[in-house]
Amino acid sequence: MAVPHLQSLLIRLPNHLGDACMTLPALDRLAAEGIALVLAGRRWAPELLAGRPWPVIGLPERRLERVAGLRRARRQLAPQALRGDTDALLLTNSLSSAIEFRLAGLRPAGYATDGRGWLLHPAIGVPPAWSADMHTTQYYFHLALALLGQPPAPAPPPRLPLTEMARQRAAAALARAGAGSRYVVLCPVAQGRHRGQAKCWDGFERIGRALLADGLDIVLCPGPGEHAAAHAAVPQARLIEPLDLGAFGALLARSRLVIANDSGPGHLAAAVGARLVGVFGVTDPRKTRPIGAGGADVRIVGGKDGWPSYGEVAATVAAALVEA
Numbered sequence: 166m167a168v169p170h171l172q173s174l175l176i177r178l179p180n181h182l183g184d185a186c187m188t189l190p191a192l193d194r195l196a197a198e199g200i201a202l203v204l205a206g207r208r209w210a211p212e213l214l215a216g217r218p219w220p221v222i223g224l225p226e227r228r229l230e231r232v233a234g235l236r237r238a239r240r241q242l243a244p245q246a247l248r249g250d251t252d253a254l255l256l257t258n259s260l261s262s263a264i265e266f267r268l269a270g271l272r273p274a275g276y277a278t279d280g281r282g283w284l285l286h287p288a289i290g291v292p293p294a295w296s297a298d299m300h301t302t303q304y305y306f307h308l309a310l311a312l313l314g315q316p317p318a319p320a321p322p323p324r325l326p327l328t329e330m331a332r333q334r335a336a337a338a339l340a341r342a343g344a345g346s347r348y349v350v351l352c353p354v355a356q357g358r359h360r361g362q363a364k365c366w367d368g369f370e371r372i373g374r375a376l377l378a379d380g381l382d383i384v385l386c387p388g389p390g391e392h393a394a395a396h397a398a399v400p401q402a403r404l405i406e407p408l409d410l411g412a413f414g415a416l417l418a419r420s421r422l423v424i425a426n427d428s429g430p431g432h433l434a435a436a437v438g439a440r441l442v443g444v445f446g447v448t449d450p451r452k453t454r455p456i457g458a459g460g461a462d463v464r465i466v467g468g469k470d471g472w473p474s475y476g477e478v479a480a481t482v483a484a485a486l487v488e489a
Contacts (some may be wrong), residue, residue, distance in 0.1 A: 171200050173242040175253040175271060177262055178206030182429025185213060186436045187302040188256050189323040191309035198313060203241045212409040235269035246367045251286050256305055274312050298451040324458035327418060327437035331411035342403045348382035352425035353398035354391045360435035364426050366444040369474045373399040386413055412480055422485055435463050440480050445470030
């Protein structure tokens with residue numbers, strides 16, 4: 166169901182960092198068609214996408230304030246988008262996001278999920294492959310192509326450019342922490358649970374000790390509310406001060422290696438072209454594995470049926486470091 170004459174779109178980004186990274190090919194495809202994009206998402210969205218040319222709005226936490234923010238953002242759309250045509254796209258799946266956009270006077274397109282099809286303009290059917298092994302990046306890309314009336318095609322890897330300012334902030338933080346150039350970033354925390362199970366591998370402390378013994382610096386850069394859990398998981402690592410997501414991406418990009426659970430930092434590392442070992446134990450890598458940008462080396466260990474052994478992870482890490 167193609168939407169003709171799209172000039173601009175207000176796009177609601179997903180609420181989680183990893184998912185936001187996986188929308189990048191869809192956003193690039195829409196922009197390549199000459200559509201002016203205005204993005205809205207969590208408060209961290211502007212810092213994540215500072216290297217892109219699109220306006221990005223960080224929405225407040227409270228619903229009424231979000232609706233007011235969306236109304237203000239609507240003013241940035243092209244005049245044609247204000248005459249009753251489709252003027253927005255939901256990359257979220259929730260009924261609540263559709264309600265908020267309609268309350269803001271917008272006419273969003275999106276997947277017909279969560280009983281919200283009657284609020285969408287148009288409502289796009291979820292591809293049958295999503296119930297099998299379709300990757301989440303492909304899921305978002307399929308939505309963009311459907312809106313454009315274009316046939317299905319493989320999604321390219323997510324790619325996130327970094328600003329020079331972000332690189333400078335990362336370099337300064339590393340210098341203040343006393344980290345050398347031979348550092349490995351460990352990301353031992355994963356927010357949320359999957360079907361009641363924690364998404365955190367329990368071998369980070371051991372792999373950290375082994376890497377230190379090999380003469381590598383081990384770096385942690387916990388996100389908001391993660392400091393205690395990260396330090397408890399790898400107490401011997403250097404703690405980097407809290408960074409915005411742009412600088413955090415630059416920190417990952419210049420590392421020798423990133424080791425992460427199935428989490429937002431893993432997807433960010435892949436999108437900025439970092440070398441990555443992703444450790445899975447409860448989620449399905451076929452649907453949510455990080456995909457490396459620009460030929461980045463991304464290696465996945467484990468799967469949805471159980472965590473890999475320490476030996477499997479250590480061997481994968483050793484092989485990745487040999488090639489770094």
